[in-house]
Amino acid sequence: MAKAKSSIKLRAKEKNGVTTVKALMSHPMETGQRKNKKTGENIPEHFIQEVVGEYNGKVVITTSWSGGVSKDPYLSFSFKGGANGEMVKVSWTDNKGGSDSNEVKIKGKK
Amino acid sequence: MRKPAKLTAIAASFAAVLAVSLVPVSSMAEGAKETIAMGKKVAYDRKLGNCLACHMMDDGVSPGDLGPPLVAMKTRFPDPAKLRAQLEDPMAANANTMMPPFGKHNILTDDQLDAVIEYLYTL
Amino acid sequence: MIDVKRRVFLKGSAAAGAVVAAAGAGLIAPQAVLAEWNEAAFRSKTVADAIKAQTGTDATEESADIKIKAPEIAENGAVVPVSVSSSIAGVTAISILAASNPSPMVASFALGESTVADVSTRIKMGKTGDVIALVQAGDKVYTAKKEVKVTIGGCGG
């Protein structure tokens, strides 16, 4: 299977001068407290610690998470500004040093 | 943990006949209390009675509503044999019941059923 | 372990737009500021400790200007949708805590100048308890809470 696909699905929509960004990330978000049913051992914690949202290269939100955020986590935020065709970027870093990012064009009035 | 509980369950159900010879009279009340406590535990345990799945009862949090609230059990079941039968095989009384056959399908052991009945009569 | 105050200062100044100047002066790179994960807050076992670690103070004020959108009853504690928004002016950070979780601090959002104080995520809740929203604006810390009942599955094991 092709691997190049981003772990982040991203949408950005501008309406009345506010851009709303919605992101869904594929990640196990292990708390470290769940047991592996077969071995009985705790599954080590593995979760996204930080998600950064950028618009035009400027950070608009920095999100810090614990393993208390659901598996395949969701994040939505909004900022003033943004126009059709401009780029929004979202990137995450997890506690094991894994990371990913994705960009999407803002959909809005042309 | 289990063994003494079982013993007391038996002791309670045959109290009149056996208890005198098995258990010193002074500890009778203690024994009954333990049986009731065990009955409650079995009734609440999700893997055992799981009564709260369907019945409002006692101090149980977030009960279901498939069955009637378990209150005034002595009035509703003056005859313990009827209550026992209802737990053993509820379909005998109502072919469309949702209630699982706790005795017939061995969901609970005899001792557990006894203890649950003791407990239910406190409600 | 972690210099809480310094962190708060940096976040505050980031929101005030001062960080760019600081970075320009070679004091600190913006990414480094933003990349810091508040371990003390996230590892706290109580709401009070987490709030202190996050904000540097335990003087909080309940506010009706914070709106928490979360279900009264969560169908599945593994996925509880939560949105927090606020009409308080100058919000620099929003945090979401689940009071009954072993580690209550679940998420915190540091907002930029143009960012709207309105965030959504989905959180895990081990059992019924309050979802607490923590909103930082200026040097004030505001809170609001909403109880979410976590369902107990019926079918047993």
Place this chain on the structure above:
Amino acid sequence: MKKTVVAIAILCVVGLSSTVVAKNAADTTPAQDIETYRSYFTKKFPGVPLQEFSNGVYAIDKVSRDSWEAIEEFPPYEPFIEEGEELWNTPFANGKGYADCFKDGPAQRKNYPHWDAKRKMVVTLPLAINECREANGEKPLKWKVGAIASLLAYMGYESRGQTTNVVIPEGDADALAAYNEGKSQYFSRRGQLNFACASCHMQSSGMHVRTDILSPGLGHTTGWPVYRSKWGNLGTLHRRFGGCNKQVRAKPFKAQSKEYRNLEYFLTHMSNGIEFNGPSARK
């Protein structure tokens, strides 16, 4: 209470005892069954339009619907649709692909499950997918999760808006027998807990097991595959059948076994006229 009993008795003629159902499942025709089954639910939930039943418990409970709608803002099944599309477009080793088996494209939900008169069996969409693979020299996919669920998500998504229309061919005794077998399955009590599918999802639908609300059985087949928060993953209808059987402490049948295919045949037929809206998200 009484109403429930009467309505159930009308449909399955029998109450719920397994032996009796097996004997009497044939007493009503599929057309009569649809009528009875549908009106049972539309009467029980009078404010709910027929099409809404495709949304399961969210059709009848406002509180869970709110969370569900929040989750649908960006549903967790979305990445699987994309993955399924990729799988659909990836050629087999022999250069052919799914499109060679499904001539009119991925929007196939309306065609399944169907009765295959030649082979005298119910063919479900997952079965057709794996038969397509095997006919082209590929290994079959696992039935319950993984690639097959993603493919079904893509095909389901492309089929959204199609209407359930499962045909029990007139005059085909074998097809009717398969349907009746599925029907008996649905109304037979099973397992240590002694529940039939109908016990929970018909007789007790809308009621609470602890705080869980039992979903109405009407429309149960329309939203698959489903991303269940409980699974943290996308799964197939037969995976759910198996899970339900396990919960009543019965030994589940195998996914795509004759038993589950016939059950799907019956249950999908009951939802005739309701639109497909899979993939979907459930608790």
